[in-house]
């Protein structure tokens with residue numbers, strides 16, 4: 001039996017989408033400027049330029065642009081030159097200026113739309129590489145419940161769900177658990193950050209990661225202390241590979 005390619009419900013849905021676009025043209029989530037060629041990321045080109053995104057070659061330790069390709073098993077000077085415990089990190093741009101503002105906005109209860117747009121932008125730039133990485137599961141760096149309760153939002157979790165859905169990889173939001181409440185990393189020196197998060201994570205009971213490739217999602221990558229400890233927990237539970245993805249790379253030592 002052959003089926004007609006024409007489907008009335010699909011045609012009606014397309015018409016409805018076109019009508020909505022005419023009535024409410026897609027606008028930049030930062031400045032409200034109409035976006036003529038809509039992308040899922042919902043940032044206009046002027047705002048995107050202000051992000052000053054990284055272009056290859058990248059440092060495998062932090063995802064930042066480096067002047068020359070880095071040899072296998074090494075990282076950039078900011079990462080300390082040595083291989084990280086996770087396999088590779090992918091980041092969009094430096095934690096600075098407009099991107100910093102947007103990440104702070106994404107942390108607020110009204111900022112979910114910004115978190116979604118940033119996740120889409122990450123995928124526009126790095127989705128192809130992440131698709132080729134043969135990921136098995138996506139999980140966010142967890143926030144302690146006390147902080148989650150105070151903020152009423154969790155941008156790494158929102159970003160992880162967009163990334164998982166777009167890549168077609170299962171999302172395991174509860175895979176990693178914070179064992180204890182930790183002082184926010186930005187309040188500490190680089191040395192104290194390592195001690196602050198040491199042993200802070202564990203894999204939730206009932207999860208087996210036999211040889212899995214895990215994509216760990218966070219909003220900002222600074223010294224890498226948090227994702228290193230999260231990677232440690234994932235490896236103990238059997239993960240074979242851990243790729244880290246974060247929107248911004250921060251060099252701040254505040």
Ligand SMILES: [Zn+2]
Pocket residue numbers: 028029030031032033043044045046047048
């Ligand atoms: Zn804009």
Ligand SMILES: [Zn+2]
Pocket residue numbers: 059060061062063064075076077078079
């Ligand atoms: Zn680096």
